[in-house]
Amino acid sequence: MKQQLLDTLEQIAGKENIHPNEPMSRHTTFRVGGPADVLVTPEAEKLAAVTGACREAGEPYYIVGNGSNLLVGDGGIRGVVILTRDGMDEISADGVRITAGAGALLSRTASLAASHALTGMEFAAGIPGTIGGAVVMNAGAYGGEMRDIIETVTVLDETGVQHVLSVEELELGYRTSCILKKHYIVTQAVLKLAAGEEQAIRARMKELATQRAEKQPLEYPSAGSTFKRPEGYFAGKLIMDAGLRGYRVGGAQVSQKHCGFVVNTGNATAQDVRTLIADVSAEVDRQFQVKLEPEIKMLGEF
Ligand SMILES: Cc1cc2nc3c(=O)[nH]c(=O)nc-3n(C[C@H](O)[C@H](O)[C@H](O)COP(=O)(O)OP(=O)(O)OC[C@H]3O[C@@H](n4cnc5c(N)ncnc54)[C@H](O)[C@@H]3O)c2cc1C
Structure with missing residues (x-):
């Protein structure tokens, strides 16, 4: 990474928001991943200038939200990581709409919705991601998904131009959208909810949190469901039926509690996780002729 780009990024975002050689294990819920050349935590207004400076310097940049759907390689990331969670997180409510960075x-965001007695977002309260990551993934749970509540999403395109996209333009499908394909950066979303009753909304959120804690291995670092649900099957059941409950590679393990989760038992490397994912996919394919596709995104050098 050229010193000149670091200096420019410092001028744009402020020295306190520039972190050279930052271990990505600090920014992923898997708690694995080597260092990013530099990690930047810009305020929303500075984002276009940051990406512009990277483009001008010919340096790649990558967007990370809460790192809850990410496996970063042990070799880390060559280029600039822009972390949205720390500086682009404003939320406000207006009538039945919520605008969130x-x-x-x-x-x-779900908690703010509840305090304004707005219903529709309860499903998302326990998903440990950011608004940006949730739009990219069309995150969903318990019968709800982001597609149900998004009104518009503001993005920056590859040339730094801003667009406001309708829900149709986002091409939201099962854990997918057009954002990554088009190299957009989500900067903000407007969610349209409905008037409800705060007590009922909070009760539903609590009920779903209890269900999550009962079924999911929340006591270990992970990136949630490792595989997408294959049409007509459940990934966790296939993995269990293949006899892979508790299967280990180094510090990575198929969760004993929920076979759809790969967990870090304490000292896993990204390579352990990647090898385990490949082994599980191969074994499920061998036994049941079903191809498991990772839901988690891989980034950086392995
Ligand atoms: C314990 C646990 C439970 C989970 N349960 C669920 C669940 O019930 N349902 C579900 O759908 N998911 C679940 N997940 C997965 C994850 O929380 C979601 O996919 C979440 O939406 C990811 O958001 P994030 O901010 O962490 O994204 P990240 O992991 O930081 O990024 C994911 C992808 O989106 C891109 N990205 C992030 N922000 C932006 C942006 N602003 N602009 C452009 N690209 C961006 C990244 O580059 C990356 O490719 C779970 C994860 C864990 C650890």
Whole structure:
């Protein structure tokens, strides 16, 4: 990384928001991943200038929200990581609409919705991602998904131009959208909810949190469901039926509690996780002729 780009980024975002050689294990819920050349935590207004400076210097940049769907390689990331969670997280409510910055956590956004007696976002309260990551993934749970509540999403394109996209333009499908394909950066989303009753909304959120804690291995670092649900099957059941419950590679393990989760038992490397994912996919394919596709995104050098 050229010193000149570091200096420019410092001028744009402020020295306190520039972190050279930052271990990505600090920014992923898997708690694995080597260092990013530099990690930047810009305020929303500075984002276009940051990406512009990277483009001008010919340096790649990558967007990370809460790192809850990410496996970063042990060799880390060559280039600039822009972390949205720390500086782009404003949320406000107006009538039945909530406007949230890309870095706002779903839990905080859902809680604000509840305090304004707005219903529709309860499903998302326990998903440990940001608004940006949730739009990219069309995150969903317990019968709800982001597609149900998004009204518009503001993005920056590859040339730094801003667009406001309708829900149709986002091409939201099962854990997918057009954002990564088009190299957009989500900067903000407007969610349209409905008037409800705060007590009932909070009760539903609590009920779903209890269900999550009962079924999911929340006591270990992970990136949630490792595989997408294959049509007509459940990934966790296939993995269990293949006899892979508790299967280990180094510090990575198929969760004993929920076979759809790969967990870090304490000292896993990204390579352990990647090898385990490949082994599990191969074994499920061998036994049941079903191809498991990772839901988690891989980034950086392995
Ligand atoms: C314990 C646990 C439970 C989970 N449960 C669920 C669940 O019930 N349902 C579900 O759908 N998911 C679940 N997940 C997965 C994850 O929380 C979601 O996919 C979440 O939406 C990811 O958000 P994030 O901010 O962490 O994204 P990240 O992991 O930081 O990024 C994911 C992808 O989106 C890109 N990205 C992030 N922000 C932006 C942006 N602003 N602009 C452009 N690209 C961006 C990244 O480059 C990356 O490719 C779970 C994860 C864990 C650890």
